Amino acid sequence: MEPSRFKDLNLPFRILLGPGPSMVSPRVLRALAHPPVGYLDPEILAVMADLKELLRYTFKTENEFTIPISGTGTAGMETAIANFVEPGDRVLTAVNGFFGKRLADMASRYGAQVERLERPWGEIFTPEDFDAALKGGGYRLVTLVHGETSTGTVQTRVAEIAEVVHRHGALLVLDTVASLGGVPVDVDGWDVDICYSGSQKCLSAPPGLAPFTANARAMEVFGQRQSRVTNWYLDIQGLSQYWLEPHKYHHTGPINMFYALREALRLGAEEGIEARWKRHRSVAEALWAGLENLGLPPRVPEEYRMASLTTPQLPDGIDEAAIRRRLLDDYNIEIAGGFGPLAGQIWRIGLMGFSARRENVTLLLAALGELL
Amino acid sequence: MEPSRFKDLNLPFRILLGPGPSMVSPRVLRALAHPPVGYLDPEILAVMADLKELLRYTFKTENEFTIPISGTGTAGMETAIANFVEPGDRVLTAVNGFFGKRLADMASRYGAQVERLERPWGEIFTPEDFDAALKGGGYRLVTLVHGETSTGTVQTRVAEIAEVVHRHGALLVLDTVASLGGVPVDVDGWDVDICYSGSQKCLSAPPGLAPFTANARAMEVFGQRQSRVTNWYLDIQGLSQYWLEPHKYHHTGPINMFYALREALRLGAEEGIEARWKRHRSVAEALWAGLENLGLPPRVPEEYRMASLTTPQLPDGIDEAAIRRRLLDDYNIEIAGGFGPLAGQIWRIGLMGFSARRENVTLLLAALGELL
Numbered sequence: 001m002e003p004s005r006f007k008d009l010n011l012p013f014r015i016l017l018g019p020g021p022s023m024v025s026p027r028v029l030r031a032l033a034h035p036p037v038g039y040l041d042p043e044i045l046a047v048m049a050d051l052k053e054l055l056r057y058t059f060k061t062e063n064e065f066t067i068p069i070s071g072t073g074t075a076g077m078e079t080a081i082a083n084f085v086e087p088g089d090r091v092l093t094a095v096n097g098f099f100g101k102r103l104a105d106m107a108s109r110y111g112a113q114v115e116r117l118e119r120p121w122g123e124i125f126t127p128e129d130f131d132a133a134l135k136g137g138g139y140r141l142v143t144l145v146h147g148e149t150s151t152g153t154v155q156t157r158v159a160e161i162a163e164v165v166h167r168h169g170a171l172l173v174l175d176t177v178a179s180l181g182g183v184p185v186d187v188d189g190w191d192v193d194i195c196y197s198g199s200q201k202c203l204s205a206p207p208g209l210a211p212f213t214a215n216a217r218a219m220e221v222f223g224q225r226q227s228r229v230t231n232w233y234l235d236i237q238g239l240s241q242y243w244l245e246p247h248k249y250h251h252t253g254p255i256n257m258f259y260a261l262r263e264a265l266r267l268g269a270e271e272g273i274e275a276r277w278k279r280h281r282s283v284a285e286a287l288w289a290g291l292e293n294l295g296l297p298p299r300v301p302e303e304y305r306m307a308s309l310t311t312p313q314l315p316d317g318i319d320e321a322a323i324r325r326r327l328l329d330d331y332n333i334e335i336a337g338g339f340g341p342l343a344g345q346i347w348r349i350g351l352m353g354f355s356a357r358r359e360n361v362t363l364l365l366a367a368l369g370e371l372l
Numbered sequence: 373m374e375p376s377r378f379k380d381l382n383l384p385f386r387i388l389l390g391p392g393p394s395m396v397s398p399r400v401l402r403a404l405a406h407p408p409v410g411y412l413d414p415e416i417l418a419v420m421a422d423l424k425e426l427l428r429y430t431f432k433t434e435n436e437f438t439i440p441i442s443g444t445g446t447a448g449m450e451t452a453i454a455n456f457v458e459p460g461d462r463v464l465t466a467v468n469g470f471f472g473k474r475l476a477d478m479a480s481r482y483g484a485q486v487e488r489l490e491r492p493w494g495e496i497f498t499p500e501d502f503d504a505a506l507k508g509g510g511y512r513l514v515t516l517v518h519g520e521t522s523t524g525t526v527q528t529r530v531a532e533i534a535e536v537v538h539r540h541g542a543l544l545v546l547d548t549v550a551s552l553g554g555v556p557v558d559v560d561g562w563d564v565d566i567c568y569s570g571s572q573k574c575l576s577a578p579p580g581l582a583p584f585t586a587n588a589r590a591m592e593v594f595g596q597r598q599s600r601v602t603n604w605y606l607d608i609q610g611l612s613q614y615w616l617e618p619h620k621y622h623h624t625g626p627i628n629m630f631y632a633l634r635e636a637l638r639l640g641a642e643e644g645i646e647a648r649w650k651r652h653r654s655v656a657e658a659l660w661a662g663l664e665n666l667g668l669p670p671r672v673p674e675e676y677r678m679a680s681l682t683t684p685q686l687p688d689g690i691d692e693a694a695i696r697r698r699l700l701d702d703y704n705i706e707i708a709g710g711f712g713p714l715a716g717q718i719w720r721i722g723l724m725g726f727s728a729r730r731e732n733v734t735l736l737l738a739a740l741g742e743l744l
Contacts, residue, residue: 001429001641006422006634009403009406011406011415011419012409012415016408016409016410018410020624021624023407023408024408029405031381032404032405033401033402035385035395035401036386036395036396037384041700041706070580071447074622074624075443075605078604102604109600109602109603200408206408206626206627207408207628208626208628208629228481230482230483231450231481231603232474232477232478233443250446251445251446252445252570253444254444254578254579254580255393255578256404256579256580256632257580257629259383260628262381266375266378269378270375328414334409334410339621
C-alpha cells in the first residue's frame, strides 16, 4: 500500500441538472460538516425533534410517525413494502415507469401476490383505473408513484385515487421521491396512508436519508401483523423506539446527515412550501419554452408534466450521449439520458431544490444552443 | 409554521469516548462537505475505486466484493444475513453479548433455523466450542462477533474457528463493527468468509456507511441460492452492478459519505494499519492503568480485552448515570453505560480512531478523579 497514490479529493464543481442528486446549498454543506455528537446525546434528540416537525410541514401531515429513514430513497420505498406487506397479501402496483416496476419487484420479494396495473411509460392513471382493478377486492396495499423520474410525469387526482383505494379496503403508498418539496404534495389533504421521499432531490440535501410518513390507519394495519417484519433495519417498530419515546438505541443514525437534512428543510420552511412549489413551476416553464425553441419539446403533456423533471423528446438521429458528455466535460453540467423503453428518445433534466434556479435554465439552454 | 423557531445549528463540541460514533478528523469533515457530483459521474467512479482499494487494505483482503453498504453498521450485519441465509437454512449464532443476539434475531427473521451457541456476557468462545456445536452438521452459516461493544471483549483465535467452521461445511460471518481499524483484523489471513463493520467507530468517519467484504467461497454459495434475496436494498447482486462493472444504477449512493469515508481510510493508510493498531493499544493501556488507580479495574481479562472499548467494573452503590451526566454537561465528554445484564455494572469507554489520543485519556482520567 502506497498511501501517496490516494490524492487529496479534487472533484469538479458540477451543475447538477439530472434526476438527482441536486445541488446542495452552502448552508446545508456547512451543517453537514459540523462535528458529530452521540446518537443519544440530548442535543441530537432536539435535532431529531426538529427534523420530525419540519418533515411534517414538508409532507403536509400531522402523522406522528414522520421520520427520515437511514438510507437513500429506495430504502424509503423498502420501508413501505417491508412493513405493510405480509407473505400472501395481495398488492396492486401501478406501473407506468421504472420505479413502479421496482415497487412490484420489492413487494413480490416480501411474499406478496402482486398484480400490476399498467400504463405505457409516460402516461398516468385515473381513479377509474383503480376502481376497475380493485374490483374482486382483497387487496391490502396499492402502490403509486407520484413523480416518475424515468418519464417526467406527475400523477394527478391522487385524492380521488386514495378515496377509491380506501373504499376497497386497501392502503395507499405514494412514492414522492422526485416530487416532495418541488411539486404540490399534500399527504393529509389527499389522505395518503404511507408516503416516502429522498433527501437528494427537491429537498436538496445530500443523498443518504429517506423522509417517511405513515398515518394512523396504516399504523393500525401494521399493529395487526401476524408475522414479524423480515427487514430488521427498516422495521418501523424498532425505528419508533428510537425516533419516538423512549428514544432507545436501534441503530446508529447518520448524525451528520441529520444536520444536513434539518438545514435543508429549514431553508424550505423559510421559503415557504407553496412559494417553493411556485419557484419550481416558474423555472420549469422557462425551461419548457426554451426547449420548444430548440426543437426539443417536452414529451409529457403539460397537464401531467412534472415541474421538477422535464423529459424533452429528442430528434431522430441525434447522438444524445455525445452531447451529454460534452455538457459534462465542457460545461460541468449534468443531465441524464432516458432508459428502458425511452433510452435514446429523451433526456431527463432536473430542476430540483437548490438547482431550480433561473440562471441554471439560462445556462443550460445557452449551452445546448452551442452544442446542437 | 413559524420558521424562525428553528435556529441555526448550534451544537456543543463533544469529546466522544463512548462506543461510537467517535470523533471525526477535520480533514474528513472537509471532505464530507464537498459539493456532491452525480452518482454515475466519472469522477465518483474514481472515488468508488479508491474506496474499494482502501477498504481492502483496511480489512486485509483481496476480495473483489469489498464495498461500503449505504447504511450504518447494522445494515452491514443485515447484508450478511439477508444474502447468505435462505429460509430453512441452519445458522449457528455465537451469542456472548448484545450484537450476537441481534444476529440471531435477524437470521430468524429471514427464515433460518437458528441455534445459539451461548457464553455469558463478557466471555469469549474457543474453537472447540464451535467444533462441538457444529457436530451433526448441516449448518450453512456461523456468525461471530469479533469485538462485542456491549461487553468490551475481543474474540481471539478467529483463524482456528474459521478452520473448524469450514471443516463442517459452513461459512463464517465476522462482525468487526467495533474493531476494524483499531484492533488487528485479518480477513484473508484468518480465512473469514463474510465481514462487515461501521464507518463511525475505529475508522472515524461519520455514521452512515458499513464496510463489507465477502470472499469467493461466499460468493459461490450466494450464486447457488434457490430463492431471491428478500431485501432489495441490500441484495449484493444489485449492489455488484453498481460497485463493479457495468456501474449501473441500483440506488443513489450517499455521495458525501463516500467522500468522508475515503478521506478517513486515506488517513488510515497514511498512518499504516499496524501503526494504527499499536496506537489504539498504547492509549488503551494508559487508560487501563489509570482506571486501576481510580479503583475502576477493567472487567475483561487482558487476554481478550478490546483496545478500542474498555469496560471498567463499577463499585457498588455508585450513581453511574449521574457521573456520566456530569461528564457530558460539565466536560463535554461522552462515555456510555452498560446495558442488558451489565446495566449499572460497567461503563463503556471507547478510544476509537480519531478519539484514540493520549490527551483524551489524560482528560478523562482527570475529570473522573474530580467527580469520584
